[in-house]
Amino acid sequence: MIDLIHVTKHFGDAVAVDDISLSVARGELCVLVGTSGCGKSTTLRMINRLIEHSEGEIHIDGQQIREFREESLRRRMGYAIQSTGLFPHWTVARNIGLVPRLLKWPAARIQARVEELMALLGLDLEEFADKYPHQLSGGQAQRVGVARALAADPDILLMDEPFGALDPLTREGLQEELRELQGRLEKTIVFVTHDMDEALRLADHLVVMHQGRIKQQGRPLELLREPADAFVESLLGGEGRGLKEAALLPVSQRMLPLGPRLLARERIGQQASLREALSLMLWRHAERLTVVDDDDLPVGELSLRRLVGVRSDD
C-alpha cells in the first residue's frame, strides 16, 4: 500500500531522514515512534508531499507519489494533526465536509456524509453541527479533526500526534475508538507519536526511529521481547517492559478452564489485560481470580503463577 524505498531528506546540510525503507500493508496501523527530532513527522509529511523527499522513492499502491498532482494526492489521504487545524471561521459540519467539497461532491451527498461521520464519531448532530471550533472541548475538536480526515473515505489516514494535546482519560478513550474504527473501516493508517504506551496500544506495525534512521520495526510484542539495541530497549521502558507487555496480552490467553475448586472471590473480564489482572491481585491481595465473560458468567480462572507465565499450575 505505502512503500518508502531508501528515502532520505536533507534540509540544507542537515539530514532529517536518513535512508529509510518501510512498507505499510493495506489495512495496517503503522506507528512511527521516537523522541522529538527523530524524523518521524518529516517521514509522515513526505508521504503526502507537504515535504518533498530528497532521495529514494515513495510509492502508493505501486505508483510513485510524484506522478500525482500534489492536491489530488492529498485529497486521497486523510490528515489529522495535534492542533486539529480546524478552521475557526467554519462550523463543525463545514469543517468535516471540507475534502468532499474540494472534490466537488453534490451538496446532498456531502450533507449525508457529514451526518454519517458525526454519528460514527459520537458527535450529536443537533448539538454540534452548527458549533464553531472554539466552542468545543479538546476531545470533541479532535473527533471533528478525525471525522474531517475520514470525510472523503480515503484509503490512507496520516495522523501526526493527533491525541498529543489531550488529557490522559480523553486520550485513552479516543485511542480505543481509533482501534475500533480501524477494525471496522480497514484503513491504512500511519500514526506518529512520541508516547510509547500509545504506540504499543495502537500499533500493528511499530517503527522506532532515532536520528533520522529506523532503529527497529516489527510487531509490538516482537520489539518488546527482542529489542535490537540498548536504545530501543530503553525507549520501550527498560525493566518496565514486562508491564507494557502485560498490557498488550488479554487474560483469556493465560487463563485455565474452571477447576473443581471453589471460585475465587475476585472477578475479571476475559478481555481485560494481564496488567489489569495483576493490578487487581496486588490491590486485593488475591492469588487467584475468576475469569468471567461479557455476561459476568465464570469461564475460567487465573492464578498468579499462570499470570507471570509459569507453565504448570500448583
Add this chain to the structure above:
Amino acid sequence: MPVERPRHNIVLLSLSLIGLLVWLALDTVSVAPNRIVPGTAHGLVASLGWGGALVSALPLLALGALARRPTPTALRLALGLTVVQLATLPLWLSLAAHRLVDPDALGARLGIGAGVWLLLFLLLMLLVELRSRLSLSRLAGVSLLAAPLAVLGWCLTQWLVPLALWQEYQGRRDQFLGAILEHLALVGVAVGASLLLGVAAALAMRRWQAAQRIGFGVLNFLQTIPSIALFGLLLAPLAWLSAHVDWLAALGVSGIGWAPALLALVGYSLLPMVRNTFVALEAVDPGVIDAARGMGMSRGQVFRQVRLPLALPVILEGVRITTVQAIGLTAVAALIGAGGLGTFIFQGLGQAAMDLVLLGALPILVLALVADALLGALTETLRPGGAE
C-alpha cells in the same frame, strides 16, 4: 465562597461626581456683544438662577446615588438619567441665553463654557460605561443619542439662535456641507488607495524577505516626517510635474491643492495599513494552514478560503485606524488649499474666532467617532464564529 454583592460602581460614581463638580464650578456660558470681542464668562448660578442651577444638578446627584448599589435596574435607571441630562443640556443653554443675552442686541453671541463641554464629555463617557455594563449593542448606544440631538435641533431653531457656534454655521451654511464632502472625499480616496497599495505591498513583503525590510524602512521613515513638512516637500516636484506634463495639469494637479494632500495622506496611511495587513496574514495559526494544505487545498484556495478570511478582522482594524488618522490629518491639508473642514479651523485661527475653529473641529471629531464606530461594528460582525 463569600456571597458576591454588587459593589460600588467606581466608574459611575467618579464620573457623576466629577460631572457635578465641573458643572457647579466651571463657567457655563460666556456672552459677547459681537464676534471679535472676547465674551464675559458666567457661572452656573449667574446663567440659570438658583432654581435652574439646583434642578440641573439633580440628575447628577441621583447618578452618584445609584452608583452605590449598581443592580441592573439601577444601571438602567442611570442610563435613563444620563440621556435625560444630555437632552436637557440644550434647554439649560436656552435658559441661559434667555436670561443673559439682550434680545435687541443683534450681534450678541452666546459661547458655550468649559463646564458644559466637560459635562458633555463626561456624560458621553457615562453612556459608554453604562452601555458596556448593560451589554447593549453599539447601535443601541448610538440610538440613545437621538433624543438629545432632537432636543438640540429644536432648541437651535427656537431659543439658541444667539449660540456663537450656530451663528458661525449660519454664516457659512453653503460652504459647510461642501467642506464635509470634500473632507470625506479626500479621506475616502486616500484610504481606498492605501488599502489597495497596502494589500499589494503586504503580499509582496510576504513573498520576498528583502521587500519586507526595505518596505517597512521606507514606511517608518515616511511616518516620521511632520505632515506640514511633507506637504512642503511635495510642492516643488508636483509643481514641476504639472508644468511639464500637460495631462496632469489638465487633471488639476499642481504644487498645492488636492494632489499633494492626497499623496501625503496616502503616504501616512500606508504604514498602519501595510503593518496590519502583513501581521494579520502572518498571524494565522500555522496549524490551520498546515491542515488546509494537508487536506489538499491549492495555494489559492488556502489563501482565499482560509488565510484571508481569518486575517480580515485585523486588516479591517488597520482600515479603521487609518481612516480615523486620515480624518484628522486631512484637517492639516487645508493649509495647502486642499479644502475640507480644516479650512474653517485655519480661517478661525486667522481671525481669532474660536467658534469658527470649533465649527471645523467638532465635525472632524464627530466624523472620526462615527467612522470608528462603523468600522468597529463591521469588524465585530466578521469575527470567526462571532467570537474569539
